[in-house]
Amino acid sequence: MRSLSMRKFYISEVAEVEAVSGGVEIETRRNLSVGTIGNSRLLTTRYQARGAVPNTVIVQNIVFNFPASIRIAAIRVTRMGASQNATPSIVYGGLNRNFVTIRLQSARGRGYNYRIQIYGR
Numbered sequence: 001m002r003s004l005s006m007r008k009f010y011i012s013e014v015a016e017v018e019a020v021s022g023g024v025e026i027e028t029r030r031n032l033s034v035g036t037i038g039n040s041r042l043l044t045t046r047y048q049a050r051g052a053v054p055n056t057v058i059v060q061n062i063v064f065n066f067p068a069s070i071r072i073a074a075i076r077v078t079r080m081g082a083s084q085n086a087t088p089s090i091v092y093g094g095l096n097r098n099f100v101t102i103r104l105q106s107a108r109g110r111g112y113n114y115r116i117q118i119y120g121r
Contacts, residue, residue, distance in 0.1 A: 032088040032102075035074030035095050040119040043070065047080070048104060049113040058106040061091065064118055066098045074119040077102060079112075086112035 043066060050058050066072070072095055077088040085107035092101040106112050 030083075030085070030087055031079055032075065032077035032090070034076075034090065035072070035119070037074045037119050040073040040121050043072075043118045043120045044116075046116045047114070048116060049080075050104075050106065050111045052084070052106075052109055052111040055109055057108050058104075058111065060104045062102045062104070062116065064100050064102070066120065068098055070098050070120045071096050072098065072100055072118060072120045075100060075102070076115075076117040076119075077104075078115045078117070080115055081113050084110040084112055086110065086114070088114060 087105045089103050091103045093099040104112055
């Protein structure tokens, strides 16, 4: 039996260092994980991908609305494929609400590819 722990909020960032022709290249991986899944059910899964646009930062807000009886218990935004240094964040709503707005922001001149999963009761 699982026990419910306190809500968790963190952005995981792992740096991978790779030697490239005498220089060093640092790659970061960013995911967003908020809340505890516990006995919650998966409400929705969405894949969001955008290609790179030269010298441009891409910002996309994705809005999720659920019926009034539903409460969001956990949000997982997971990078898919190779890292392009994009950043996911919650800008409105979230845990214990029935709505959330998630912002995906690319690095300049890069794109992104994320899987968004929202759990609730």
